[in-house]
Amino acid sequence: MMKRTFPLIALALIALSIYLFVSAPPPLQTAAVESGVMIPIEQVLRTVSAENDLARALWTQEIVGAGQVAGLAFDEDWRESTVEAGPLPALFLRESAANLETYPVPLSLFLGSDFPINPSNQFSGAQTDRFEQIKATGEPQFFYADDTQLHTAMFPDYASVQPCIVCHNEHPDTPKADWELNDVMGATTWAYPKAEVSLTEYMEIISAVRRSFAETYTTYLEKTATFTNPPPIGDQWPSEGYYLPSAEIFMQEFTRRASSQTLNDLLTMGIEP
Numbered sequence: 001m002m003k004r005t006f007p008l009i010a011l012a013l014i015a016l017s018i019y020l021f022v023s024a025p026p027p028l029q030t031a032a033v034e035s036g037v038m039i040p041i042e043q044v045l046r047t048v049s050a051e052n053d054l055a056r057a058l059w060t061q062e063i064v065g066a067g068q069v070a071g072l073a074f075d076e077d078w079r080e081s082t083v084e085a086g087p088l089p090a091l092f093l094r095e096s097a098a099n100l101e102t103y104p105v106p107l108s109l110f111l112g113s114d115f116p117i118n119p120s121n122q123f124s125g126a127q128t129d130r131f132e133q134i135k136a137t138g139e140p141q142f143f144y145a146d147d148t149q150l151h152t153a154m155f156p157d158y159a160s161v162q163p164c165i166v167c168h169n170e171h172p173d174t175p176k177a178d179w180e181l182n183d184v185m186g187a188t189t190w191a192y193p194k195a196e197v198s199l200t201e202y203m204e205i206i207s208a209v210r211r212s213f214a215e216t217y218t219t220y221l222e223k224t225a226t227f228t229n230p231p232p233i234g235d236q237w238p239s240e241g242y243y244l245p246s247a248e249i250f251m252q253e254f255t256r257r258a259s260s261q262t263l264n265d266l267l268t269m270g271i272e273p
Ligand code: HEC
Pocket: 076, 088, 089, 090, 091, 094, 111, 112, 113, 115, 116, 117, 118, 119, 121, 157, 158, 159, 160, 161, 163, 164, 165, 167, 168, 171, 185, 186, 187
């Protein structure tokens, strides 16, 4: 058994490592990755959640944070044609979630709360009870939701820095104006219809998540092209001045930050053939 499956797993992992480390992955070579290995969905959702945290950190620090110093603006109304701004971090996530919905991969992403600024971000059904547990324990929740018939993972979203609570408490639409630092403000919620996936499906999921980030970033670059003073797009970052990295450079940096962790998650989970 070991003798027969090991080379196939090794081949699959080689294919996967190459795949994870390129910023614009080629179409999947399915034959090379069909190995019979199945990965539990909980593991997959933990990995996409970790990738999402990295994308959000890259966006928040290197584009929004450094960009504001360099003269770029970020606003909740960034989509309006008269507003010369890019998306706030929560909206970067929402935009990526919307892109994800348009792909064939049946993965969904939702940032919900019990006191949302935007009423459409209110938890409902099984997620409401699970969110209470997250607030009580601080632990992520993994469950099969009978109402949606989806395997679901919810990860706490903490008020980790002052701007989270300042902006939310002062927002005209907020139903709660006394958020405090380190409160669980919401939960990043991922859902998928199957309990486990093949390596091919796993790679399709990772690829879809990364494509959703790349698309959101590209939409932002397209928006900046309409600014009165469009920032030059190339290989420089806002930390160097009034510049923006191209989508390729942005995703290269994301891939650099994310891939070792993602591959490591997979290698250390004890794959069962
Ligand atoms: C400059 C303002 C601003 C900052 C800073 C900010 N947010 Fe938000 N956040 C918003 C807005 C506006 C929305 C609603 C977006 C929408 O329409 O979906 C939102 C949405 C959310 C949601 C979804 C529920 C809801 O309220 O609609 C969560 C959870 C959330 N933010 C958490 C955070 C956390 C955690 C931080 C800090 C790491 C943070 N936010 C920083 C403005 C902000």
